[in-house]
Amino acid sequence: MLFATEIKRSTQPETPTGSLVRISLFIPCYNDALFPESGKAVVRVLERLGHAVEFRDAQTCCGQMHWNTGYLRETLPILRHFLRVFADAETIVAPSSSCVAMMRDHYRKAAQMDRDPALEREVEALLPRIFEFSEFLVRRLGVEDVGARFTHKVAYHPSCHSARSLHLDTIPLRLLHRVRGLDLVPLANAQECCGFGGTFAIKNADVSSAMLADKVRCVLNSGAEVLTAVDTSCLMHIFGSLHRQRTFVRTAHLAEILACSDDDAGQNSTLAPEQHDASSFGRMVR
Amino acid sequence: MTDDSRARILNRIAAALGRDSSAASSAAAASYAQIARDYRSANANSDRSIRDLFVERLHEYDAACTRVATPADLPAAIAATLAARRLATPAVASGVPREWLPEGCDFPAADSLSVHELDRVPGILTGCTVAIAETGSIVLQSGSGQGLRRHTLIPDFHLCVVLESQLVASVPLAFPRLVPDLPTTFISGPSATADIEMTRIRGVHGPRTLHVLLVAD
Amino acid sequence: MKPETTHWNRQDFPEAARKELAAKPSQDAPFAHSQTRRNVRNATEIIQAKRNAVVAELPEWQDLRAAGAAIRAHTLEHLDHYLLEFEANCTRHGGHVHWAADAAEARKLVLEILAPHAPREILKIKTMTSEEIGLNACLEEHGMHPLETDLAELIIQMGRDRPSHFVVPALHKSRGQIRDLFAREMHRPELSDEPEALAAAARDYLRQKFLSTRVAISGANFLLADTGGVCIVESEGNGRMCLTLPDVLITIVGIEKVLPSFQDLEVFLQTLPRSATGERMNPYNSIWSGTPGNDGPREFHVILLDNGRSPILADDESRQTLRCIRCAACLNTCPVYHQTGGHAYDSVYAGPIGAILTPQLHSMQAAQSLPYASSLCGACYEVCPVAINIPEVLIHLRGKIVEQQQSTVAGSLSLWNIAMKSAAFLMQDGSRLHAAVHLAQAAQRPLVSRNGFIEWLPGMLNGWTKTRDLPALPAESFRDWWRRTRSANSSLQPSAEQPSEPRHD
Structure with missing residues (x-):
């Protein structure tokens, strides 16, 4: 059974509770600097559902880039910093499946590298408290309808870590199905990697670009106006090509779609009209 | 050289595993017994007849199959199959029961044929040890009624008698019926290849036709 | 001795991949693919779809996968024990067991075994180990002609090409390309490009060779410790020809290929065919022990090849690499392989498994670009029938490479570092x-x-x-x-x- 449990271990159990939760946000480094709108959208959705959200200013990064590129030793101080910042956070939510996968798949091993039992214990204490955003909504809160309206043709790209590491399965689709006005269109070869892979896109730029070309062709063939995913990293990659080719397909993190609603226009909104223009969303259509 | 290499490789393995090379692990048996075999309890096709499944799977992999009502009907079924395929008398594996064979045909004994003669016979008739429904496989073991391995390889047509009592549902159920040391061949459909543009082609070097007579017994 | 051949040209992956992608997407034709890439894509998509369908039929697939992983992991932990048990049982059944520490020793052993028989021609069944030790070139040098009998290997050999996949080595070739090759090499100008006609041509071409050649060389899918048995899984019947008709058979097999028991095949004969070709069972599996009376070769030799495998056992993290049963499911599902095909890996072992196996066979001293030839998308791990966590091993090996680089002045001053x-x-x-x-x-x-x-x-x-x-x-x-x-x-x-x-x- 050892291998059977190993095969499925990174899935959070589906035990929804209706109660209000105090949520500590982890906004991954690239989301913070490059895609602040995805973070704002997460805040908006969670607050609209009545939960308290906090953001710890000391946070930085999960260490994924270093770990995946082979800088294993260099990952450890980043991991330790993460654990310190979120030591007493009740529930941590991150709008990035690959960061959560980094923690679930690799933090144990990273902690073992340091031969520090205290660190290993801290990792074990962290893992049950960290959730990817859509997983948190459905598996933890038991919510599928977040009261969103988004009247566009949307295709969903199941990013590799969300599908194969977190096993989100239909979770993001269930959320999208409940968005009013949203026309969900199928994406061919959806499960195939877009070719991002962090530093892979730079170290193997040609192969990465060829993979991306295949992905972009499927996106364009889908007829979608907007491509969504639970990782802005993949979306950044795909949009990089969509933009280079002067197409009019936009990309948006799932949270940005779920944040769109008509009942809270103007109030409680993190996306005030003038900010909306400046958002990644706005910039992309220009 | 090979003795030195033998010691060198065994030492390297033991060293890599962090053990003394002399302690070639008496613990192996105990740890082997711990391996979970949950797959054995699965029975996906329990709701359907394994006979039907076997026939379906044979067809799917380009093998022909005829159901035979009783063992007594076998001679007629064999004669009919050969007639329908316009085949002259095939060779027969030694140990195939006489009562299977149609009267009045002179079946050459496969044992007496050279490889070049085998290349010229119109076919080969054998039984089998066990057949597997789920995969549409017949399993032949060297010996009684099943011939030597070359007998079912060189002729272009293989006529195989499978008794229903020899049929099992799945691969794990076949193994207890096999004698581990005997030369064994699992045959699933006629020889095939998909090496050219992944197009499955029936018949490369082995028999291009496999015909199973499934006998209720 | 010639340099070892696992890694053919020592060309870095990004560079080799760039050449394979030669028909690169351009501004005008952003999605252009070369013929080779189309062939690779088409073939892998077909196998993958078939694989997914037959895997979905088995509700116990994950149990089989877990058992397969557990059996292979257990075997590796007791590898010396099982090799000795295999040796004893194979010998008991009349086989000769030889041990080769490296490729040079393996080649030397083959030549010594062949010497008394002095064959001009030798039948070959597709074998990765033979490719790994560069056997064909060695035999040619010594005046013997190795004749590849697997259809795809024959295509590769006739075309003086290199395999690009280890289950379907010629999947980068289209039927037209194969027709032209056969027409020329077999002197059959009338040949059509129908796959049936091409397979029939191969049958005609090889039949008399099978009936008359006295020596054959094979690899093996599994060794069975408790019976001294060897198991070979194939489709065409060329394997059975080589295993049963010649007088002398030499099987060259990596030391990691042993299984504890004959009965363990009940797992792998389910997972291997489904993973490799998308069939519930491949047409032929042959299992035999030693020299079984009049049913097979009179002389049977097994060469157990180490050639860089035993050191891999020392690393708890990457030892799982040796669980591999060479089904190539990871190649078929890999988005990188889809783009580049097998040649870009510049190794006998291509694709995700090649990316972790090749550098380790060289003690991490060569092929260092291969662990980076992956976007870590995880598709390989998902399909692996022995649950090798390839992404985890890739990262582990990247870690070793970075450590090596940081231990040099140039490496620590590199831009990346x-x-x-x-x-x-x-x-x-x-x-x-x-x-x-x-x-x-x-x-x-x-x-x-x-x-x-x-x-x-x-x-x-x-x-x-x-x-x-x-x-x-x-x-x-x-x-x-x-x-x-x-x-x-x-x-x-x-x-x-x-x-x-x-x-x-």
Whole structure:
């Protein structure tokens, strides 16, 4: 059974509770600097559902880039910093499946590298408290309808870590199905990697670009106006090509779609009209 | 050289595993017994007849199959199959029961044929040890009624008698019926290849036709 | 002795891949694919679809996968024990067991075994180990002709090509290309390009060879310790011809290929065919022990090949690499392999498994670009029938490579090392990162186009902007937005010395 449990271990159990939760946000480094709108959208959705959200200013990064590129030793101080910042956070939510996968798949091993039992214990204490955003909504809160309206043709790209590491399965689709006005269109070869892979896109730029070309062709063939995913990293990659080719397909993190609603226009909104223009969303259509 | 290499490789393995090379692990048996075999309890096709499944799977992999009502009907079924395929008398594996064979045909004994003669016979008739429904496989073991391995390889047509009592549902159920040391061949459909543009082609070097007579017994 | 041949040309993956992608997407034809890439894509898609269908039929698939992983892991932990048991039982049944520490020894053993028989021609069944030790070239040098009998291997041999996949080695060839080759080499100008006609041509071409050649060389899928048995899985019947008709058979097999028991085949004869060719069972599996009376060769030799395998056992993390049963499911599902095909890996072992196996067979002293030839998408692990966590091993090997590089002056002064070290420094402190983001917001200005995107980046980042735009950093980061709009409301200010117990407010 050892291998059977190993095969499925990174899935959070589906035990929804209706109660209000105090949520500590982890906004991954690239989301913070490059895609602040995805973070704002997460805040908006969670607050609209009545939960308290906090953001710890000391946070930085999960260490994924270093770990995946082979800088294993260099990952450890980043991991330790993460654990310190979120030591007493009740529930941590991150709008990035690959960061959560980094923690679930690799933090144990990273902690073992340091031969520090205290660190290993801290990792074990962290893992049950960290959730990817859509997983948190459905598996933890038991919510599928977040009261969103988004009247566009949307295709969903199941990013590799969300599908194969977190096993989100239909979770993001269930959320999208409940968005009013949203026309969900199928994406061919959806499960195939877009070719991002962090530093892979730079170290193997040609192969990465060829993979991306295949992905972009499927996106364009889908007829979608907007491509969504639970990782802005993949979306950044795909949009990089969509933009280079002067197409009019936009990309948006799932949270940005779920944040769109008509009942809270103007109030409680993190996306005030003038900010909306400046958002990644706005910039992309220009 | 090979003795030195033998010691060198065994030492390297033991060293890599962090053990003394002399302690070639008496613990192996105990740890082997711990391996979970949950797959054995699965029975996906329990709701359907394994006979039907076997026939379906044979067809799917380009093998022909005829159901035979009783063992007594076998001679007629064999004669009919050969007639329908316009085949002259095939060779027969030694140990195939006489009562299977149609009267009045002179079946050459496969044992007496050279490889070049085998290349010229119109076919080969054998039984089998066990057949597997789920995969549409017949399993032949060297010996009684099943011939030597070359007998079912060189002729272009293989006529195989499978008794229903020899049929099992799945691969794990076949193994207890096999004698581990005997030369064994699992045959699933006629020889095939998909090496050219992944197009499955029936018949490369082995028999291009496999015909199973499934006998209720 | 010639240099060892596992890694053929020592060409780095990105460079080799670039050549394979030669018909590169351009501005005018952004999705252009070469014929080879189309063939690879088409073949892998077909196998994958078949594989997925037959795997879905088995509700116990994950149990089979877990058992397969457990059996293989167990065997590796007791590898010396099982090899000795195999040797004893194979010998008991009349076989001869030889041990080769490296490729040179294996070649020498083959030549010694062949010497008394002095064959001019030798039948061969597709074998990776033979490829690994460069056997064909060695035999040719000694005046013997190895004749590949697997259809795909025959295509490769006739075309003086290299295999690009280890289950369907010629999947990069189209029927037209194969027809032209056969027409020329078999002197059959009338041949059509129908796959049936091409297979029939191969049958005619090889039949008399099978009936008359006295020596054959094979690999093996599994060795069985408790019976001294060998198991070979195949489709065409060329394997059975080689295993049963010649007088002398030599089987060259990696030491890791042993299974404890005949009965363990009940797992692998389910998982291997489904994973490899998408069939519930491949047409033929042959299992035999030693020299079984009049049913098979009179003389049978097994060469147990180490050639870099035993050191891999020492590493707890990457030992799982040796669980591999060579089904190639990881190749068929790999998006990188889909683009490049097998040749870009420049190794006998291509695809994701090749990316972890090849450098380890060379003690991490060669093929160091291969562990980076993956986007870590995880598709390989998902399909692996013995649950080798290839992405985990890839990262582990990357870690070893980085350590090696950092141990040299040049390596520690490399741009990558400095960049990653600097980034790690920033990531240890929120205010450092915050300051760096502000700096970058200012520094990016010369690079940002009027449309708000970065379309060109220098140096190693240029690979990104060759085909992709990058959004410029917006003026306000999330952190700044939070500080501006929310900070006053955020009561929890974290400090480094907080208790590790979760709070329950």
